[in-house]
Amino acid sequence: MTAHVRAMLALAALATTHAFVDEAVDVLLLSKHIGEEVLNSWDIIGKPFNASQGVELPFIHKRERQLFSRLSYITRAIQKLEVGIEKSRVVAMLLEKNIGRGPRLELKLNEMSDLLSRVDSADRQMREYVRLQRELERRTLEEFASWCVSHDRGALPGLLERVHALVVPPHAHLLGHSLLDLIVSDLQDRHPEVCELQLSPHQLIYDMYNTIALTEIKGYAMMQFSWMLLRIYGKGNFTQEASLTRERYTERTARTATAAKAALAMAQRDLYRCDPPQHVKGETYEEVTRLLQGYIENEVDMNPDMTCKENCAYYTLAKNYGCFKDMYCANQPTCKGRIINCQYVDSDMWVCPAASTSTRRYEWIEFENERKLGRMGYCKRGTTKVDSWWRWLFWHCSYCMCLCDEPGPKSDRYFSLWDATSDVKNNKVVTGLRLIKHGRVFHLQVSEGRLGERGAVTPGGWVPFNKFDVNDPDVRENVDYHTLSYERRAVDLDELDSPFGHIMTGVRFRMIGAHLHFEIRSTPFNYTTGRLSPERSQWISNDNTDGTERPRSQLRLINPDIPIYSNSPLPVDSKHDQYIEFTNSDFDADAAQSTVPFIDIQPVEPLKGASLISGAGMIHRGTSGSGGFIAPKLFTYDYSRHVKAELPPDSDEGESPDFMPVSAY
Structure with a gap:
């Protein structure tokens, strides 16, 4: 040679x-x-x-x-x-x-x-x-x-x-x-x-x-x-x-x-966020507000005849018809929506009103029978004495403790139904997920990265989501967004994964009956080359409803207090194929002033956007006595099928009869 x-x-x-x-x-x-x-x-x-x-x-x-x-x-x-x-x-x-x-x-x-x-x-x-x-x-x-x-x-x-x-x-x-x-x-x-x-x-x-x-x-x-x-x-x-x-x-x-x-x-393979060292509204969590909220109303104002001939339990579904003789009703914001599930606690009480800028109505309530609702403390605006009264000797006009379902400027109860997807045409996949609140609307948002050969992902960034206001003229309810209400406040809790040979490229909410339902988009890909097949993408969901042979089970909240006050970390207590309903916080713990669960808005993004994601879900972290958090969850890609030993080739390594090793420089 x-x-x-x-x-x-x-x-x-x-x-x-x-x-x-x-x-x-x-x-x-x-x-x-x-x-x-x-x-x-x-x-x-x-x-x-x-x-x-x-x-x-x-x-x-x-x-x-x-x-x-x-x-x-x-x-x-x-x-x-x-x-x-x-x-x-x-x-x-x-x-x-x-x-x-x-x-x-x-x-x-x-x-x-x-x-x-x-x-x-x-x-x-x-x-x-x-x-x-x-x-x-x-x-x-x-x-x-x-x-x-x-x-x-x-x-x-x-x-x-x-x-x-x-x-x-x-x-x-x-x-x-x-x-x-x-x-x-x-x-x-x-x-x-x-x-x-x-x-x-x-x-x-x-x-x-x-x-x-x-x-x-x-x-x-x-x-x-x-x-x-x-x-x-x-x-x-x-x-x-x-x-x-x-x-x-x-x-x-x-x-x-x-x-x-x-x-x-x-x-x-699941991944989610735990409780942060410190809960900060707008950074680690957000709230649905004034969906169902504790509300004091006298029965005289809950019927058009302004009579007191019934009792509090009679008013399971009512509304406000006026303010009789400008009594306590004149000193609080009126519930302009529906008044639900009233109950009698005691005839007289002391009420500590919340600030006018707060989404709460009351800080705490103390009844004459010494029952206390909410966390007692100093009342900045001063307490108000509220007394029931007798009318015409035989009618007792009682103050009832009810729930108020009131849409309005102080009620953030909207969820976007828009898809949140990665740019599959440019070979990008989902690398992270979070719930985010913009204005009064909750959105799903994904981060994306460019998929390369053999599972390599180049981190990108968070994909901008479609921002809108529910009052915009071209925005439609049940098409662009869902409004929570007493009858339509369920959220499905599912954990969804892509089939073999697919990777996650999108998420979305859609409505199935009265349930807000979570779905993922799954796209086929070639692990060796890293190329996606966008035209074969599919949406994956668990379309189980109340009408099936084995309907979803409900995750019920027991005496749910505000979750940020929990004394211990909140574990995941939900399972696949369940649902949870937004409801009011506990009467005794919080005077039913908050809507629970809260929303965990911490981003879930393994390895800062450099990891393959195959699935996602909605979970609940909580325990008895806490309203907990609804939070996103991810499933990292299953690498086990790609783990094998690539053996070095056999050879006659250096066998050469004519080779003479040197003995010195």
Whole structure:
């Protein structure tokens, strides 16, 4: 082969290497390419040449330069993938969040963190040696290469074996469970404590697997190139040693992939937000206002004849007909909607009115029988004494405690029915979800990112939603928005996922009967190429209604107080195929002045928009005694079907009878 042809082949090899640097976006593909590059590199140093006249120094330098050139491109590929994986820093996050309360898990996490750091340190040192290769002494490179293949427990092979033993214990019945299994078990038991990581347990396990697999790739590359370097320096042939290194790498990666698939199959893929450190209206939560609200009304004003011949319980559905003799009714805003479900508490009371700018009517109410409604305290506007009275000796005109359903400027009770979708024509997928309130209307909003090869997502941003006012002339009820009312205040709680081979590209609310219903848009995609098929998108929902054989069950709120006053974190208490109704807060706890549940408006966006999302849902976080929150939930993509070991190719690594290793410079 002429020198010209050899040069052409060398350039072609470098061009191929550069291509895989740009294209390798996950550990599986990178592992395959690294194996191919190692094989090609053995070909470089193992090519036969005539050694009868001895080996000249320029030839040694040439082989060194070729080897380091290959190694330089491989380290670039590793670095590119490493940037993406390090964004999650799963081991550090697990330790930082102190999830591993059990000593076994915490010890194993600390050990894994130490081992990964030591391998990473060796990899950084190798990169520095590659950069400074022309300035280093041969002895420096030789000693580093010897450490990379040493049998010492603290050398690189020993570190890799110890990492592997944490993932796949050699004697599980004696040494305990795999680190991945321990993490899954811990996350399942304390899932509410990890939701602030903004990684689903499944995504976290997958990223842990990627971190370990990348460490194996680093170690394999360092060990193989160390054998090559030692061979160039005349320390031996090392053909069998390199083959054993490949075999052990193959065995470890296959077993790690098997362990990861098993752990991923058990790990939950759901992701939602927990209670923030501090609840802030407009930042972490919002409210539906004055849908059903506690309201004091005398029975004389709830009938057109202005009589008091009935009792409070008679008025299950009424309205205001006037203000008899300007009594207490003249001192409070009149309910201009429907008055519902009245009840008698006591004849006389003291009322603390709320500020005129508040959506509340009263801060608290205290009855003469000492029953108290709401949180008692200082009354800024001063209390008002409200007394029932007798009329014509035998009619008692009682003040009733009712509910007021009053649409109006102080009642925010509207939900947009517009689709919230990603730009599928430009290959963008949904990467996050949140509920947001604009004006008096609640909207669904999604973030989007551009889908790339093998699950890679380039973060984008939040997609603008269609803003409107319900009073706009071209906006239509039941088409553009839904209005909550006493009869139409149910929200379906569903958890929806895309079928295999699909990814989520949109969400929306629509009405099914009297229920506000959540749906997702699912679009087929090719995992390898990352291309979407927008024309085959479909909307997915759980269209279960009251008329089916097994209708939805209702999640009932028990004595629901304002949720931001809860003394403990609110867990998810809803299940798929349920519904919940907006209602008034508890009479005793809050004088029924608030509408619950509240709306959690915290964004759910795993890995800041760089993760695949396959599904979403509406859930309720709450407990007995709390109104809780309606909140969005996401399902991260199921990566388990893509986890497998890409084995390095077989080869006669460097077997060349005409090759004579050099003995000296």
